[in-house]
Amino acid sequence: VTTLSTVPEAASRSPKGEQTRQAIVAAALDLFRAGGYDRTTMRAIADAAGVSLGNAYYYFGSKEHLVQAFYDRVQVEHAAAAEEVLSRETAFAARLAGVLDAWVNVAAPYHAFAGKFFKNAAEPTSPLSPFSQESQGARAASVSLFATVLDGSDLKLTPALRAEMPELLWLMHMGVVLFWVHDSSPGQRRTRVLVAQAVPLVDKLARMTRLPVVRGVVNDLVALVRSLRS
């Protein structure tokens, strides 16, 4: 098992180092998109980025690390694109829809790549799965964005559900991403329609969980999910 700790953080985060890192990631994405993930070699990536193979390996221990860097990059772009709506809106539905839409905007340039790459990421035991140990960094950052959606919103929840909600919203986001991967409509229009239709229902369901008749079952469900994790 390779780990990201092999990447020399200090060196790679200097302005020059960061520029080289980004050039390598950009070259990798171009090649993954053109020839597929499996058939792209580190040598081809180094060549396309104009660096030596040794230098490419200095920044990224493997192709897998390049994909994790890609996940991290999309995540940073997503958080930046979501800032505007989160500073403006307090209604939960508007915040959630804004953040989900921001991702569709940010991810648009990678749509063709995502279609080819899906097979690699969809395998649950793969380190490239969004659910894997290796993707933990990008996943935690994304979950914390959905925690922000909730924090600044008018939505009130029972404490048990409140604690789980950021991860549940992230799961919803993964559902939208899955739909988006297979969405061949121009500009991924169908994904935007899905977000527009699904968000009001999630909003209503979330508010319903505080009703006396519903609250007990929801708390039991949360307790069951928690016991499964441990």
Place this chain on the structure above:
Amino acid sequence: VTTLSTVPEAASRSPKGEQTRQAIVAAALDLFRAGGYDRTTMRAIADAAGVSLGNAYYYFGSKEHLVQAFYDRVQVEHAAAAEEVLSRETAFAARLAGVLDAWVNVAAPYHAFAGKFFKNAAEPTSPLSPFSQESQGARAASVSLFATVLDGSDLKLTPALRAEMPELLWLMHMGVVLFWVHDSSPGQRRTRVLVAQAVPLVDKLARMTRLPVVRGVVNDLVALVRSLRS
């Protein structure tokens, strides 16, 4: 794309043919279990079953067809094992728990195999995925078993949800199967505990969907899911 229509149905369903089919499936399962799916060849399966390679291919167009035959077999065994509880109970929760537990009993001999095989079945684009086109036969049979759970039960649902419920119960069953694959407790005891804990919650949630405040959102959700399918 290979299809099951290449299997000569009439021949393979004669008593002698059926015996040979079952011998080939049993040999394949033994070898998959011992050496993994990917590394097992049709030749090794034919040898272990004591038939010629040509004869093995006469019954099964590929290793994939053998797995589909395995799915079908588990499905038939599951339906038979569920008969007793379904003829005895009318309470929805008791029927659902009985059918989910029956699967855990029937699948127990394949637990070691399932752990090794999971990687192949978990890949969503694989024909061996329970969600694939190729698995449609076994999936439809399983969904219809969950329709029976519902049909003979005391559970009342709105018409929209009623129509979707057999498939939702099948999805729940898939969740239990996923948990079971990773369950290393003796006799898959933890899976049985999960069923015992989850079923009463599903029962309560299902009954709640008829409450006036909840019904509208549930109908909207069902309509959204339906629109996504088409």
